[in-house]
Amino acid sequence: MEAITELERCWFLSPPWGNQIPSVGINLLEKVYLKTDRTFGHCCGVQWYQGEWNYVIDVENDIVRATKHEILGTGRIKPTTVKKPAFVLGERVLLQFPNRGTNQRLILGIELIEKSWFYKVELASPTFSPPSSMTNRFSLVREEDLMRVNV
Numbered sequence: 001m002e003a004i005t006e007l008e009r010c011w012f013l014s015p016p017w018g019n020q021i022p023s024v025g026i027n028l029l030e031k032v033y034l035k036t037d038r039t040f041g042h043c044c045g046v047q048w049y050q051g052e053w054n055y056v057i058d059v060e061n062d063i064v065r066a067t068k069h070e071i072l073g074t075g076r077i078k079p080t081t082v083k084k085p086a087f088v089l090g091e092r093v094l095l096q097f098p099n100r101g102t103n104q105r106l107i108l109g110i111e112l113i114e115k116s117w118f119y120k121v122e123l124a125s126p127t128f129s130p131p132s133s134m135t136n137r138f139s140l141v142r143e144e145d146l147m148r149v150n151v
Helices: 002-013
Strands: 030-034 039-049 052-059 061-069 071-077 090-094 105-106 111-112 118-120 138-142 146-148
Touching: 002 105, 090 118, 090 138, 105 118, 111 138
Parallel strands: none
Antiparallel strands: 030 039, 030 071, 039 052, 039 111, 052 061, 090 105, 090 146, 111 118, 118 138
16 A cells, blocks of 8 residues: 555656656736637636646637647736736645545646636546546646645
C-alpha cells in the first residue's frame, strides 16, 4: 500500500510538460484575435491539454477553446476589478478535501468563471484498465479549496 501511495504522490507532482514549464503565449485577460472566427475576445483561462497550453477565450459571452496557433495576442489587458489569481501555473498546492490520499497537486490550469478564479488540478491518477464510463481525472477547484505548499 505504501508503494502505491508513493507512486500516486510522484504522479501528481510530476509536471506533464517535463522539467521546465513552457512559457504561456497569451496572458490572462489579454485581448486576442481568433483567426478561425475572425473575431476578438479576451483570454479568461489557460490549461495544459494534450502536450500544450490551451486558451479559454470569452467571445461575446461565448467560450471558445483555442491553441496558440489559432489566436493572436494584442498585448492589451482588459481592465477589470477582479483580483489576480492566488496561484500560478505549475505551483504546488494542497487540496483541502478529506480522503483524497495524497493531497499535493500541481496547478495545470487557471480559469476565470463568474468573476472568480478556478484552478485545474488532477483529482485521480490514471488507471491501468480503461474506465467503464468516461470519467474526467481533472477538475476545476475553487481557490478556497487549495492551500499553498512551501517547498
